[in-house]
Amino acid sequence: xxxxxxxxxxxxxxxxxxxxxxxxxxxxxxxxxxxxxxxxxxxxxxxxxxxxxxxxxxxxxxxxxxxxxxxxxxxxxxxxxxxxxxxxxxxxxxxxxxxxxxxxxxxxxxxxxxxxxxxxxxxxxxxx
Amino acid sequence: xxxxxxxxxxxxxxxxxxxxxxxxxxxxxxxxxxxxxxxxxxxxxxxxxxxxxxxxxxxxxxxxxxxxxxxxxxxxxxxxxxxxxxxxxxxxxxxxxxxxxxxxxxxxxxxxxxxxxxxxxxxxxxxxxxxxxxxxxxxxxxxxxxxxxxxxx
Numbered sequence: 705x706x707x708x709x710x711x712x713x714x715x716x717x718x719x720x721x722x723x724x725x726x727x728x729x730x731x732x733x734x735x736x737x738x739x740x741x742x743x744x745x746x747x748x749x750x751x752x753x754x755x756x757x758x759x760x761x762x763x764x765x766x767x768x769x770x771x772x773x774x775x776x777x778x779x780x781x782x783x784x785x786x787x788x789x790x791x792x793x794x795x796x797x798x799x800x801x802x803x804x805x806x807x808x809x810x811x812x813x814x815x816x817x818x819x820x821x822x823x824x825x826x827x828x829x830x831x832x
Numbered sequence: 833x834x835x836x837x838x839x840x841x842x843x844x845x846x847x848x849x850x851x852x853x854x855x856x857x858x859x860x861x862x863x864x865x866x867x868x869x870x871x872x873x874x875x876x877x878x879x880x881x882x883x884x885x886x887x888x889x890x891x892x893x894x895x896x897x898x899x900x901x902x903x904x905x906x907x908x909x910x911x912x913x914x915x916x917x918x919x920x921x922x923x924x925x926x927x928x929x930x931x932x933x934x935x936x937x938x939x940x941x942x943x944x945x946x947x948x949x950x951x952x953x954x955x956x957x958x959x960x961x962x963x964x965x966x967x968x969x970x971x972x973x974x975x976x977x978x979x980x981x982x983x984x985x
Contacts, residue, residue, distance in 0.1 A: 755924070756892070757876070759879040761883070761887070761888050762887045762888075763882060763883040770933070771886050774930055775889050775891055786882070798894060799894070801879065803882055826883055826886070828882055829879050
């Protein structure tokens with residue numbers, strides 16, 4: 705094999721590798737923190753990797769209530785309205801942070817505010 | 833731990849070959865537990881309050897490092913065994929803490945809490961069962977975080 709053929713073969717091989725890497729990351733929109741929005745804190749916990757740190761912000765004041773969340777209270781009565789992770793996908797993250805409000809106050813109006821991104825900046829710890 | 837090391841043969845006046853036996857051992861000495869409530873140097877979790885009046889619960893922290901200083905050939909397993917602690921490099925905490933209601937931008941942090949030791953490494957060298965050298969390191973330190981205690985502020 706001549707040097708130019710070897711270089712060409714290497715270039716083709718490298719291009720194929722890049723294509724494979726891109727296609728796998730392109731389909732990787734699952735397991736991202738935004739998938740937690742609107743789910744119960746109980747469900748969110750199961751989606752967070754076992755070895756990742758988890759912080760929970762109670763932002764009940766945005767729905768006119770006092771913050772009362774305590775660890776050990778039933779997580780199915782809290783709904784996630786904002787979430788972030790230290791890496792793009794949660795399985796690779798060592799930190800996941802969520803903001804929650806009581807499920808009883810997660811009305812359609814609050815859901816719309818969540819969709820509009822009103823609570824997006826409630827979680828700030830994921831990127832240093 | 834004693835480790836025999838054969839050194840090169842040396843010729844003697846009587847022309848018989850003799851292989852010297854070198855023995856080296858490094859152990860822990862002068863150990864003292866300085867505290868059982870020392871805080872880790874780095875937080876294992878932190879949370880910046882996102883909304884005025886909000887709280888943050890550090891539900892699970894990052895793992896805390898178990899640090900064991902070494903010197904003079906002292907191994908991590910020998911040091912850990914002597915201190916009565918695990919030689920594993922990290923500890924996962926199983927406790928949580930919740931902040932009071934705080935202003936937006938306030939930071940709530942959690943630190944691991946554990947035992948803090950000081951000790952020295954002592955290395956002895958024997959050649960043919962004769963002590964030829966004894967060395968002692970300066971004080972070394974170890975931190976053994978607890979899995980069930982954290983400090984939050």
